[in-house]
Amino acid sequence: MRRLLAAVLLLAPSTLPSAAKIPLDEFASRRASLRKSLDGVLVLFAHTEGKDEVFRVHPEPNFYYLTGWSQPGAVLLMTPAEEMLFLPQHDLHVELYQGKRSAAQDVGVQALTGFEAVFPREKFESELGRALSAHEKLYAALGDPAEEKLKLAYPFRDVHDAGPAIVKLRVKKSAAEIAAIQHATDVSLEAHRASWKRMAAGLSESQLAAKVVNTFLEHGCEAAYSPIVGSGPNGVVLHYSANQRRMDTGEVVVLDAAAECEGYASDITRTVPVGGKFTARQREIYQVVLGAQKAAIAALKPGMRLTGEGDTLTKFARDYMNAHGKDLHGEGLGKYFVHGLGHQIGLQVHDPNINGPLEAGMVITIEPGIYIEEEGIGVRIEDVVLVTENGAKVLSAALPREPDEIEKAVAK
Numbered sequence: 001m002r003r004l005l006a007a008v009l010l011l012a013p014s015t016l017p018s019a020a021k022i023p024l025d026e027f028a029s030r031r032a033s034l035r036k037s038l039d040g041v042l043v044l045f046a047h048t049e050g051k052d053e054v055f056r057v058h059p060e061p062n063f064y065y066l067t068g069w070s071q072p073g074a075v076l077l078m079t080p081a082e083e084m085l086f087l088p089q090h091d092l093h094v095e096l097y098q099g100k101r102s103a104a105q106d107v108g109v110q111a112l113t114g115f116e117a118v119f120p121r122e123k124f125e126s127e128l129g130r131a132l133s134a135h136e137k138l139y140a141a142l143g144d145p146a147e148e149k150l151k152l153a154y155p156f157r158d159v160h161d162a163g164p165a166i167v168k169l170r171v172k173k174s175a176a177e178i179a180a181i182q183h184a185t186d187v188s189l190e191a192h193r194a195s196w197k198r199m200a201a202g203l204s205e206s207q208l209a210a211k212v213v214n215t216f217l218e219h220g221c222e223a224a225y226s227p228i229v230g231s232g233p234n235g236v237v238l239h240y241s242a243n244q245r246r247m248d249t250g251e252v253v254v255l256d257a258a259a260e261c262e263g264y265a266s267d268i269t270r271t272v273p274v275g276g277k278f279t280a281r282q283r284e285i286y287q288v289v290l291g292a293q294k295a296a297i298a299a300l301k302p303g304m305r306l307t308g309e310g311d312t313l314t315k316f317a318r319d320y321m322n323a324h325g326k327d328l329h330g331e332g333l334g335k336y337f338v339h340g341l342g343h344q345i346g347l348q349v350h351d352p353n354i355n356g357p358l359e360a361g362m363v364i365t366i367e368p369g370i371y372i373e374e375e376g377i378g379v380r381i382e383d384v385v386l387v388t389e390n391g392a393k394v395l396s397a398a399l400p401r402e403p404d405e406i407e408k409a410v411a412k
C-alpha cells in the first residue's frame, strides 16, 4: 500500500513547468503556407553526420521548422502541389552507435513523419528531375554544401535562396511556439534563481554555470548557448565563456544563460551583486541600464523598429543612457552600450530577422548593457518579449529586475 502511494505521488502533477510540444499538424500547416507562395521547386537537406558522431547534432533550422524531423540525412522536396520526404536506408552500423532510425519502407512512417509521401533517399534525384521538368525555379539553402552539389547537377538552373520565404513564416510565432519559448524561459528563470542561491564569495564562475546547466537538464532541456558568467572585470567581455575566475564580495556578476527545450530557445541575462549588495556606483549604472530597458519596452509595439534611422527602440534606450548618469570623465553613458539592443528568438537563440518593422507575434530580446572597462563594471539586463497587437508582453517578467528585489533574492 505504501509502495502504491509512493507511486501515485510520483505520478502526481509536478510543480515544474510542463513542456509544450509542437504538434505534427502544425509542421504540415507551415508547409501548406509556404507552398501557397512557392513558385518553383524547393529542396532542403537535414544535416548529415559522420559515422562516429558523439556530439548531438541539430537539424538545419529551416528544415526542422518545416518538417519537425530531427533524424540526420533526410531531404525535403516541395512544389506548389506536392511535398515529399526522403529518408536514408537503414544502416546497421550507424544504428549500432546511434540507435534505431526510420526508413521509408517502415510500417507507420507516414504517421510518424506527418508526410503522405515518404521515399528512400535514393529516389530523390529522379523525383527532383521530374519536379524540375515542370518548374523553372529551384530554391535551396544557399551556402549549404548540399546546395553546391545541386548546382553541379543542374548547371543551367539559377538556384535561388529558400531562406527568405521560410524566415517570413518563422518570425511570426504560433501559439504553440510562444508556449514553447515560454517554457524554455520558465526553466531559465528557475536556473537563474538556483544560481543566485548558490552564489557566494570565493566560488568559481564555473560553479554558477554548473548550477544553471544542472537546472536545464533537470527539466529535460539543455543549454541554448554556453552560459556567460562574467564576474568583476569579466563582466565587460560580451561573450565571455571561460568561466574560471573566483568571484568576490563587492563585485557584480553578469549571468547570461538560458535553456533550449523541445528545440525552442530562451535568452536571459541578469546582473547580480556577489554578497547581496550593490555598491553605490554599481547601483547607479544598474539603474541606468534598467531605465533604458524600460524605455525600450514601453515604446515597443507593432510598427516599431529595433534599429535603423529615426525613432527606434535602440535610440530610445541609448537616449535614456545619455540623459542619465556619467562616466568618470563627465561624459554620457550611451557610448558604453556597444552591442545590439535585441534580436529575434525561436528555434535559434539568434533567430533570423526580416527587414522591416516589428509585427505582433514576433518574439525578441531586449538587452541593453553598459560596459565600462575603466571601472571594471559591466551590467546587462536581458528579457524575452512577445510583440502583441497593442504593445509587448515580457515573457521573463517573473524574474526580478529591480535592484532592491535582486538584493533581496540574492541575500542569504
Ligand SMILES: [Mn+2]
Pocket (backbone or CB within 6 Å): 267, 343, 365, 367, 382
Ligand atoms: Mn541575447
